[in-house]
Structures are given as structure tokens and as C-alpha cells.
Amino acid sequence: MRLGIFRLLKLFLASLFLQSSWSFYSMQSLGFLFTAMAGIDDKKRESLIKNTRVFFNTHPYMAGFIIGAVLNSLEREIDEESLQRNIMATQSAFASFGDTLFWQTIRPVLTIIAVILGLKIGFIGPLVFIIIYNIIHIYFRFYGFIAGYQKGWDVIYVLKDKRMELLQKIFEIIGAFLVGLLPIILPKSFNVLFMIPLSGVFIILLWKKVAPILILTFVFILIIINLIFL
Amino acid sequence: MIVLFLVFIGAIILLDKYTIGEFGVSQPIIAGTIIGALCGDLKSGIFIGALFQMLFLANLPIGKDVPPDAQAAGIAGCGSYFVIKVIHKTEPNLIIIFLIGILTAVLGSFLDVLVRRVNEKFYHWFLRDKRQLNFSHMTGVGVSLIRGVILFALIFGIVSIIGAPVGGLTFNKEFLMVLVASLGIANGIYLYLRKQSFYAFLLGLICALVYFVF
Numbered sequence: 001m002r003l004g005i006f007r008l009l010k011l012f013l014a015s016l017f018l019q020s021s022w023s024f025y026s027m028q029s030l031g032f033l034f035t036a037m038a039g040i041d042d043k044k045r046e047s048l049i050k051n052t053r054v055f056f057n058t059h060p061y062m063a064g065f066i067i068g069a070v071l072n073s074l075e076r077e078i079d080e081e082s083l084q085r086n087i088m089a090t091q092s093a094f095a096s097f098g099d100t101l102f103w104q105t106i107r108p109v110l111t112i113i114a115v116i117l118g119l120k121i122g123f124i125g126p127l128v129f130i131i132i133y134n135i136i137h138i139y140f141r142f143y144g145f146i147a148g149y150q151k152g153w154d155v156i157y158v159l160k161d162k163r164m165e166l167l168q169k170i171f172e173i174i175g176a177f178l179v180g181l182l183p184i185i186l187p188k189s190f191n192v193l194f195m196i197p198l199s200g201v202f203i204i205l206l207w208k209k210v211a212p213i214l215i216l217t218f219v220f221i222l223i224i225i226n227l228i229f230l
Numbered sequence: 231m232i233v234l235f236l237v238f239i240g241a242i243i244l245l246d247k248y249t250i251g252e253f254g255v256s257q258p259i260i261a262g263t264i265i266g267a268l269c270g271d272l273k274s275g276i277f278i279g280a281l282f283q284m285l286f287l288a289n290l291p292i293g294k295d296v297p298p299d300a301q302a303a304g305i306a307g308c309g310s311y312f313v314i315k316v317i318h319k320t321e322p323n324l325i326i327i328f329l330i331g332i333l334t335a336v337l338g339s340f341l342d343v344l345v346r347r348v349n350e351k352f353y354h355w356f357l358r359d360k361r362q363l364n365f366s367h368m369t370g371v372g373v374s375l376i377r378g379v380i381l382f383a384l385i386f387g388i389v390s391i392i393g394a395p396v397g398g399l400t401f402n403k404e405f406l407m408v409l410v411a412s413l414g415i416a417n418g419i420y421l422y423l424r425k426q427s428f429y430a431f432l433l434g435l436i437c438a439l440v441y442f443v444f
Contacts, residue, residue, distance in 0.1 A: 019248040021370030023349035030353060030367040037363070049360045060252055107254065108421055111283050112414070114259045118276040126263040126276065133254045169426070176427035179418030180434020184441045185280070186411050191404050192442070195412045202416030212297050216332050219285070219409065223325055226405050 003068075003149050007039055011067070011145050012138075014038035018060050027057035032067065039071045039145075048074065058091040059098020061140045065155045066090050068148020076152075086153045097159050101168055106136060109175040112182065119185045232269075232316045233386045236309040239268060240386075241378030247301045249374040258282035258304025265305065269312040278308045278324075281406060282331055284414035287421075299338025302381060306338075307331030309382065310389045318393040324403055334385055345370075345377050 003011075018031035037045055058066060066087060073083050110129045118125030148155045158164070186192050205215050243264065246256040254260060259279040266275010286300030310330045314322040349370050356366035423431055 016251045017249075017367070017371070019252070020250065020374070021349045021352060021367045022248060023346045023353055025350045026353040030356060030363065030370075033363055034367045049363060060248070104421060107257075108287050108418070110254075111257055111259055111287065112418065114257075115280040115283050115414070118259055118263070119280055123263055123267070123272055123276065126260050126279075129257070130254060130260060137253070172422050172424065173427045173430045175418065175422035176424075176431040177434040179415055179422055180431040180436075181438050182411055182415050182418065182434075183438040186407050187404060188442060189404065191408055194408050195415070198409065198412035199415045199419075202413055203419055206416055206420040213336065216298055216335065219413070220329065220332055222409060223329060226325065 003039075003071075003146060008142065008145055010038040011035065011064070012141055015060075015064055015067070015141055015145075018063050027055065028060075028063070029056045032056035032063070035063065036067050036070055039067065040074055044074055056087065056091060058095040059102065061102055061137055062094035062098035062144060064141050064144025065094055065148045065158060066144075068145040069151070069153050069155050070148075072149050072152040090153065090156050093156060093159060097164075101164070102137070105168055105171045105175065107133065109171045109178065112175070112178040116178065116181065116185060233313060233383075233390050235268075236265070236313060236386055237379055237382040239265065240305040240309055240382040241375055243305055244301055244378040244381075245371070245374055247299075249371055256301040256305070258286065258300060258307075261301065261304045262308045265308045265312065269316070271312070271315075274311060275308055278311055278327060279304055281324075281328060281410050282307055284410040284417070285331075286335070287414055287417035297339065298332075298335035299342060300335060302338030302378075303331040303335035306334035306382065306385045309386055313386050313389050314393055317390050320393070324406055328406060330385065330389065334381070337384075338381055341377050341381055345373050348373050 014035040014037070018028055018035055020034075021030040022028060033049065036048060040048060069090070070083065070087065073086070110133050114125040114129035116125065117128060147158055151158070183192065183195060186195070202215070205218065240261075243256050243261050245251075246253055255264070258281075259276065262275045262277075262279020262282070263272065264275070266272045266279070269275070282300065282304040286298070286303065307327050307330055311322050311324075311327050314320065314327075352366040352369050352373075356362050419431075
């Protein structure tokens with residue numbers, strides 16, 4: 001079985017709209033159906049739409065792994081019930097992996113690089129972010145469809161791949177280095193020392209899992225104090 | 231004219247948040263760069279984008295959570311800067327720009343919830359008539375676009391009428407930098423500081439120290 005380049009491209013383009021109709025009730029269900037439709041032939045479309053009432057929510061870049069496996073199952077005419085069960089079983093594993101890898105690791109690391117280079121050199125920083133981030137992101141989208149289609153529901157074992165773990169570790173180490181380096185964006189002046197107690201307070205707030213909105217309120221109050229007294 | 235232009239550009243960039251693609255274009259540092267380049271002041275665009283990027287570094291959209299809208303904050307902050315600069319012909323106070331961004335982040339997350347509720351209606355429409363998949367799904371793009379237009383029209387409209395106080399720029403800028411760098415460091419430590427990455431953090435810190443001393 002092969003996906004074919006045109007089908008793969010159609011799937012990729014459709015997957016860019018995966019979250020367009022995100023809602024609290026169905027999450028990415030419509031996006032899932034919309035993307036899967038791009039990869040199956042006309043005869044099976046109607047049956048997929050009629051029979052599938054899937055609740056779908058996963059990391060947008062990792063959805064390809066599951067949709068690829070769904071296409072594989074549909075071509076092998078696996079029964080509806082086990083299809084739904086497999087979708088339910090895999091989506092949270094890919095969601096949690098994608099959230100940790102992309103939202104928590106790769107994106108913040110690359111944005112710190114963009115900030116440091118952007119403030120020190122110029123537009124090179126944001127350019128570096130866009131290029132590196134999208135090479136990784138687009139690779140995962142394509143690889144997801146191919147791996148899912150080839151491996152079927154065994155695609156879940158991709159998450160145990162050593163290379164994925166290595167990628168995460170590399171970015172975590174780069175991230176830690178960049179966080180240490182971050183003070184260089186500041187001007188060389190005495191006020192830099194204020195950073196030490198302020199960072200301490202923010203670390204405590206984050207560690208205590210204080211809601212982002214409360215942290216923003218705290219920042220707001222600090223700014224108001226600055227405006228009034230300094 | 232600049233208000234209309236920025237509302238349109240802002241709403242388009244905001245689609246990248248989750249509606250189309252998620253290429254990272256809506257991240258504050260990138261959005262700031264784009265808006266800065268389009269308005270002819272790349273340096274200020276990058277600077278304001280960087281401020282908001284650091285502020286929202288660990289703003290993770292996990293599961294059903296709707297965190298403050300970092301992307302909208304970056305666009306609104308940067309856009310407001312240029313609206314004030316062009317219309318009121320003054321150098322905007324960065325602290326005020328920062329406050330506008332924070333308020334937009336909160337307002338944006340409320341609108342995000344609203345968009346998701348509207349999308350819910352279209353999902354039920356699809357359940358009633360399953361031939362309407364493409365329409366029900368793609369309407370979400372329109373709803374998100376309208377959200378961006380409403381949000382930025384409101385923010386830039388108010389900013390263009392009221393303007394912002396001038397002054398205190400030098401110290402404010404330094405204070406802001408210290409504030410966002412502290413937030414960035416705290417966010418970064420929270421995200422990356424583990425046993426295995428501690429030495430990398432220390433190395434970065436030593437490099438920064440060397441930079442400050444020499």
C-alpha cells in the first residue's frame with residue numbers, strides 16, 4: 001500500500017485546517033473528518049461521514065499519525081467499533097507527546113533564540129525561528145501521515161522511538177543554556193540586578209501553578225507601581 | 231487608513247494561532263517583525279514582539295485550557311505602537327503599549343471562548359445534515375477572522391482616538407526589559423531546568439556574566 005504524492009499533499013493541506021472549527025463540545029471532530037476525507041476515495045466517504053461520530057482531540061502536528069492509521073484501517077475494512085476504539089486510545093498519547101515536544105520544548109526554545117538574535121542582530125532572529133520551527137513542524141505532519149498509513153495502529157510505538165526522546169533532550173539542554181544566557185538582552189546598567197528578586201518571585205508563582213491571568217495581574221500591578229512612583 | 235490596514239493584517243496573522251496552519255507566524259516576536267517591517271520600523275517591531283514573547287513564553291494551550299491570548303497581545307501591542315506613532319506623531323510610551331497588550335490578551339481569551347461556542351452551533355448543524363461537513367468546518371475560518379477583526383478594530387480604534395501619554399520612555403524601557411527578562415528566565419527555568427540540563431543553564435549564566443563584565 002502506498003499513499004502517493006498527490007494524496008499526501010491533499011492530506012497535508014487539509015490538515016492545516018484541522019483546528020479551524022475547534023469547539024468545546026466536539027473539539028477537532030470536524031477537522032478530523034475534513035482531513036480524513038482528503039485521503040479516502042469517494043465510495044468510502046459517505047460511509048465514514050454517516051457512521052463516524054468520533055470525538056477527536058490531539059496535538060495538531062501529530063494528528064497525521066492517527067489519520068494515516070485510520071486510512072489504513074478503512075482500506076483494510078476494519079469494523080467501525082474497533083476503529084473508534086483505536087482512535088480514542090491513541091489520540092491522548094499523541095496529544096500529550098506533541099504538547100510536551102512542541103508547545104513546551106521546541107517552540108519556547110526557538111522563540112528564545114528569536115528574541116536574543118532579534119534584539120542583538122535584527123530580523124535574522126525571527127527568520128531563524130520560522131525556518132527551523134517549520135522544517136520540524138512540516139516534517140512531523142508529512143511523516144505522521146506516512147507512518148500512520150504504513151504501520152496502522154502500531155504507529156503508537158513511534159512515540160517510543162529513541163530519536164524522538166533525543167530530539168526532546170537536545171532542545172531541553174539548548175533551552176536551559178539559552179535561559180542562562182537570556183540576561184544578555186538587557187542593557188548594561190545597575191537596574192539589571194532587579195532581575196534577581198523578580199525572577200525569584202515569578203518562579204515561585206509558576207511553581208505554585210498560579211493561573212496565568214493572576215500572573216498577568218501581578219505584572220499589571222508592577223507596571224502601575226512603576227508608572228506612579230518611579 | 232493605518233488603523234484599517236493593521237486591523238486587516240492583524241486579523242490575518244491571528245488566523246495562524248490555531249485556525250490555519252499554525253506555522254508560528256502569530257507568535258509575538260514574528261508578528262511584531264512583520265508589522266514592524268510593513269510599517270517601516272523593523273527594530274521597534276522586533277523589540278515590542280520580543281517583550282510579549284518573553285511575557286507569554288510558557289503560555290501553553292493544553293487540552294481545553296484557554297490561556298491569555300499571547301498572539302493577540304503581541305499584534306495589539308505592536309499595532310497600537312504604530313497607530314500612536316503615525317496618527318499622533320509622538321513616540322508612544324512603552325509601558326502603555328505593554329498594558330494595552332495585557333488587556334488584549336485577556337479580552338482575546340474571552341473572544342476565543344465565544345468563537346468556540348459559535349463553532350459548537352456549526353457542529354450541531356453538521357450533525358443534523360451530514361452533507362454540510364465542508365461548510366460547517368470552513369465556517370470556523372470565517373468566525374475566527376471576524377473575531378480578529380472585531381478585537382483589533384476595537385483596540386486600534388480606541389487607541390487612535392485616545393492616543394497615549396508620552397514621557398518617561400528611557401527608564402520605562404529599561405524597567406520593562408528587566409521585567410520581561412525576569413519573566414522569561416522564570417518561564418525558562420520552569421520549563422527546562424532539570425537535573426540533566428542544569429550544567430547547560432550554568433554555562434549560559436557564565437556566558438552572560440562574562441558578557442556583562444567585559
